[in-house]
Amino acid sequence: MQKQHEQLKTNDFVELPKEHYEELETYISGVKDKEGSLIHILHKAQEIFGYLPKEVQLFVSRQVGIPAAKVYGVVSFYSFFTQKPVGKHKISVCMGTACFVKKAEKILDAFAAELGINKGETTEDMLFTLRDVRCVGACGLAPVVFVGDNVHGHVAVEDVKDIIQQYRKGDE
Amino acid sequence: MENVKSQENKQYRIALRNSGLIDPGDISDYIAFRGYEALGKVLTEMEPAEVAKMVKESGLRGRGGGGFPTGLKWEFTLKAPGDEKYLICNADEGDPGAFMDRSILEGDPHSLLEAMVIGGYATGANNGVIYIRAEYPLAIKRLQVAIDQAREMGFLGKDIFGSGFDFDLYLKLGAGAFVCGEETSLIQSVEGKRGEPTKKPPFPSESGYMGKPTTVNNVETFAAVPPIILNGPEWFQGIGTETSKGTKVFALAGDINNVGLVEVTMGTTLREIIFDIGGGIPGGAKFKAVQTGGPSGGVITELDLDTPIDYESLKNIGSMMGSGGMIVMDDSTCMVNIAKFFLEFTQDESCGKCTSCRVGTMRMYEILEKITNGEGTEQDLINLNDLARSVKDTALCGLGQTAPNPVLSTMNYYKHEYEDHVYNKKCTAGSCKALLSYSIDPEKCIGCTACLKVCPTNCIDGKAKEVHVIREDECIACNACFEACKFDAVIKP
Numbered sequence: 180m181q182k183q184h185e186q187l188k189t190n191d192f193v194e195l196p197k198e199h200y201e202e203l204e205t206y207i208s209g210v211k212d213k214e215g216s217l218i219h220i221l222h223k224a225q226e227i228f229g230y231l232p233k234e235v236q237l238f239v240s241r242q243v244g245i246p247a248a249k250v251y252g253v254v255s256f257y258s259f260f261t262q263k264p265v266g267k268h269k270i271s272v273c274m275g276t277a278c279f280v281k282k283a284e285k286i287l288d289a290f291a292a293e294l295g296i297n298k299g300e301t302t303e304d305m306l307f308t309l310r311d312v313r314c315v316g317a318c319g320l321a322p323v324v325f326v327g328d329n330v331h332g333h334v335a336v337e338d339v340k341d342i343i344q345q346y347r348k349g350d351e
Numbered sequence: 352m353e354n355v356k357s358q359e360n361k362q363y364r365i366a367l368r369n370s371g372l373i374d375p376g377d378i379s380d381y382i383a384f385r386g387y388e389a390l391g392k393v394l395t396e397m398e399p400a401e402v403a404k405m406v407k408e409s410g411l412r413g414r415g416g417g418g419f420p421t422g423l424k425w426e427f428t429l430k431a432p433g434d435e436k437y438l439i440c441n442a443d444e445g446d447p448g449a450f451m452d453r454s455i456l457e458g459d460p461h462s463l464l465e466a467m468v469i470g471g472y473a474t475g476a477n478n479g480v481i482y483i484r485a486e487y488p489l490a491i492k493r494l495q496v497a498i499d500q501a502r503e504m505g506f507l508g509k510d511i512f513g514s515g516f517d518f519d520l521y522l523k524l525g526a527g528a529f530v531c532g533e534e535t536s537l538i539q540s541v542e543g544k545r546g547e548p549t550k551k552p553p554f555p556s557e558s559g560y561m562g563k564p565t566t567v568n569n570v571e572t573f574a575a576v577p578p579i580i581l582n583g584p585e586w587f588q589g590i591g592t593e594t595s596k597g598t599k600v601f602a603l604a605g606d607i608n609n610v611g612l613v614e615v616t617m618g619t620t621l622r623e624i625i626f627d628i629g630g631g632i633p634g635g636a637k638f639k640a641v642q643t644g645g646p647s648g649g650v651i652t653e654l655d656l657d658t659p660i661d662y663e664s665l666k667n668i669g670s671m672m673g674s675g676g677m678i679v680m681d682d683s684t685c686m687v688n689i690a691k692f693f694l695e696f697t698q699d700e701s702c703g704k705c706t707s708c709r710v711g712t713m714r715m716y717e718i719l720e721k722i723t724n725g726e727g728t729e730q731d732l733i734n735l736n737d738l739a740r741s742v743k744d745t746a747l748c749g750l751g752q753t754a755p756n757p758v759l760s761t762m763n764y765y766k767h768e769y770e771d772h773v774y775n776k777k778c779t780a781g782s783c784k785a786l787l788s789y790s791i792d793p794e795k796c797i798g799c800t801a802c803l804k805v806c807p808t809n810c811i812d813g814k815a816k817e818v819h820v821i822r823e824d825e826c827i828a829c830n831a832c833f834e835a836c837k838f839d840a841v842i843k844p
C-alpha cells in the first residue's frame with residue numbers, strides 16, 4: 180500500500196475525468212457481493228476509462244475494501260484487462276487455430292510492418308493499437324481481422340494497406 | 352450461425368436441435384419445441400436421485416473435454432454432505448478455434464437454462480452460475496434476456512412448477528484466461544480471484560464454490576439433458592459407440608470447403624466428417640493432417656482417417672476428443688510450426704503456479720522457435736522430447752499435463768519434418784520464414800512494378816521497366832509479390 184501511495188505522488192499520475200470516477204462509484208455501490216464481483220467491477224471500469232491505470236485500480240481497491248495488491252493481482256492475471264491506454268482504432272488480428280492455419284501470422288506481420296509497431300503496441304499518434312486475439316468465433320471467414328467492432332474477413336496481405344488507409348481517411 | 356448444411360443426413364442434431372430454427376430471444380418459440388417439458392416432468396414426477404440415475408444410464412459423458420460420466424458426477428454432489436450446493440456451467444470455451452458452445456448460447460439459451468434447473472434439482476443445488484467468457488458479448492446479452500424471461504414465467508425462482516423446488520442462476524464473466532476453463536481454476540475466478548488451479552482432491556463435488564459441494568458441467572453436456580429426459584435413457588444409449596453415447600458437435604475449420612459446426616453421432620469416421628460433410632480440401636490441395644483437442648490435443652494423419660471417433664479411439668491415436676475444435680490442414684502447413692503455435696499459446700496461458708509447466712512450456716517453445724529459425728540441433732530434438740515427457744508427468748493441472756501433446760504427436764507422426772528443419776535447414780511446407788528466401792529472377796522480370804506495389808514491408812526496389820530486387824532481410828515471406836507477378840519472375844523458396 181505504501182508503495183502505491185508513493186506512486187500516486189510521482190510524475191506518472193494521470194488525471195482522469197471526474198465523471199468517470201463518479202460513474203464507476205455509482206456502479207460499485209449497486210453491487211451486492213463486491214469482493215466476489217471484482218472481475219465484473221473491473222470490466223465496468225475498463226469500459227468507462229478505456230484501460231485500467233494504477234489510479235483506477237487504487238480507486239477500485241478503496242471502493243471494494245480490499246488491498247490494492249489484490250486488485251493488481253487480478254488485473255495482471257487476466258489478459259482482457261489492459262493497464263496501458265489504447266489507440267483510437269483497435270486492430271485485432273485473430274490468431275486462433277483456424278486463422279493461424281490460414282496464414283494469419285503473415286497478416287499480423289504485415290500490419291506490424293505497415294504501422295511500424297509490434298503487437299501489443301500503440302502508434303505514437305494514438306490512432307492504432309495492434310493486438311493478436313484468440314478465436315473470435317468467425318473461423319469461416321479466416322483469416323479474420325477486427326478493427327474496433329468491424330469485421331474484415333478473408334484478409335489477404337495485399338489488403339492490409341487499404342484497411343489501414345480506410346480508418347486513417349475516416350479520421351480526416 | 353454457420354452450421355454446415357450439406358449432407359444433412361450424415362448429421363444428427365441433439366445439442367444443436369434448435370439452433371438456427373427458433374428465435375433465441377423468445378421463450379415461447381422454445382416452449383413450442385417441447386421446451387421446459389422435461390423440467391416439468393422432472394419436478395413433478397421424479398426424485399432427484401432418479402434424475403441423476405437416468406442421466407447415468409443414458410451414458411452421457413462430459414463434452415468439455417474430460418469425458419467424465421455426467422450422471423455419476425451428479426450423484427457425487429447429491430450424496431455430498433451439506434445442504435448448500437452449487438451448480439456451475441462452464442461456458443468459457445477456451446480452445447482457440449472452436450465455437451460450439453457459443454452457438455448454443457446464442458442460438459438456444461433456454462435449452463441450457465432448462466438443463467441447469469434439472470441439474471440443480473438432481474444435485475441438490477438451489478443456485479447456479481454460468482461462467483461465460485467476456486469475448487462473447489452477444490451470448491451474454493441473449494443469456495441475460497433468457498434468464499429474465501424464464502424468471503418471469505416461473506421456470507427460475509421460487510417453487511418452480513409448484514414443486515417446492517427453488518433455483519435461480521446468474522452470470523459471471525471471465526476475462527481472458529484459458530486456464531479458467533479448468534474447473535478448479537474456474538471456481539477461483541467465479542469467486543472474483545486470480546484463476547489459479549487448486550489441487551484435486553478435493554474435487555469440486557466435495558468442496559467447490561465457497562467450499563461447498565459444486566458440480567461443473569459444459570454447455571454442450573447440459574444441452575443433451577432435456578432430450579434424454581423426454582426420450583428416455585435407452586434412446587440416447589442407442590446412439591453412438593460402445594463407450595461413447597450420443598452425438599458430438601465439432602467446429603470444422605482450416606483448409607476445408609465447408610467451414611462451420613457439424614453435429615455427428617459418436618462413431619462417425621474422420622473421413623466422413625472431413626470429406627462427406629466438410630466437402631474436402633479446397634483448391635485441389637492435398638490433405639495433410641487434422642488436429643483435434645485444441646492446445647491439449649494432437650494431429651491425426653491420413654492413415655487414421657477411418658477411425659470411428661469416440662473418447663477412447665482418439666486417445667489411442669495420440670489425440671483427444673477435446674471440446675470439439677477440428678482443424679483441417681493441407682500440405683502448406685508446417686507441423687513444427689503448428690506445434691510451436693500451440694506451445695506459444697500454452698506458455699502464454701500457463702498460470703505460472705508450478706515450475707514444471709511455467710518453465711517447461713517456455714523451454715519447449717524456445718526450442719521450437721530455434722528449430723523453425725533453422726538453428727536447431729540434434730540435441731534440441733532429444734531435449735524437446737525429454738521435456739515434453741517430464742512436463743506431462745509433473746504439471747499440477749490439465750493445462751500443463753496436456754500442453755506437450757501437440758509436440759509429442761507431431762514428433763511422432765512427422766519426425767522427418769523436424770529432421771528436415773534441423774539437418775537440411777528446410778521447411779518443405781514453405782511456412783517457416785527464416786528458412787525461406789524470396790528472390791526475383793532477373794531473366795524473367797520485365798519491371799512491371801506490380802510486386803513493389805503490393806509488398807507490405809516495401810522491401811522491393813526497382814524502377815518501371817527495370818529488373819526489381821528484393822531486400823531479403825526485410826522480407827516477411829508473405830507471398831504477395833509471388834501472387835502479384837504475372838511473369839513468374841518471383842522465385843518462391
Ligand SMILES: Cc1cc2nc3c(=O)[nH]c(=O)nc-3n(C[C@H](O)[C@H](O)[C@H](O)COP(=O)(O)O)c2cc1C
Pocket residue numbers: 412413414415416417418419421441442443444445446529530531532533534535567568569570572573674748749750
Ligand atoms: C486447461 C483446461 C481448459 C479447459 N477449458 C474448458 C472449457 O473451455 N470449457 C469446458 O467446458 N471445459 C473445459 N475444461 C474441462 C473442465 O475442467 C471440466 O472438466 C469440464 O468443464 C467439466 O464439464 P463436463 O464434464 O460437462 O465436460 C478445461 C480443462 C482444462 C485442463
Ligand code: SF4
Pocket residue numbers: 530547548700701702703704705706708709746747748749750751752
Ligand atoms: S500446470 Fe500450468 S496452468 Fe496448471 S497450475 Fe501448473 S502452471 Fe498453472
Ligand code: SF4
Pocket residue numbers: 791795796797798799800801802803813819835836837838839840841
Ligand atoms: S511483378 Fe514480376 S515482372 Fe513485375 S516487377 Fe515484379 S518481379 Fe518483375
Ligand code: SF4
Pocket residue numbers: 789802805806807808809810811821825826827828829830831832833
Ligand atoms: S514476400 Fe512479401 S515481404 Fe517479401 S518481398 Fe514479396 S511482397 Fe515483399
Ligand code: FES
Pocket residue numbers: 273274275276277278279313314315316317318319321323447448449
Ligand atoms: S480462429 Fe480466427 S475466428 Fe476462429
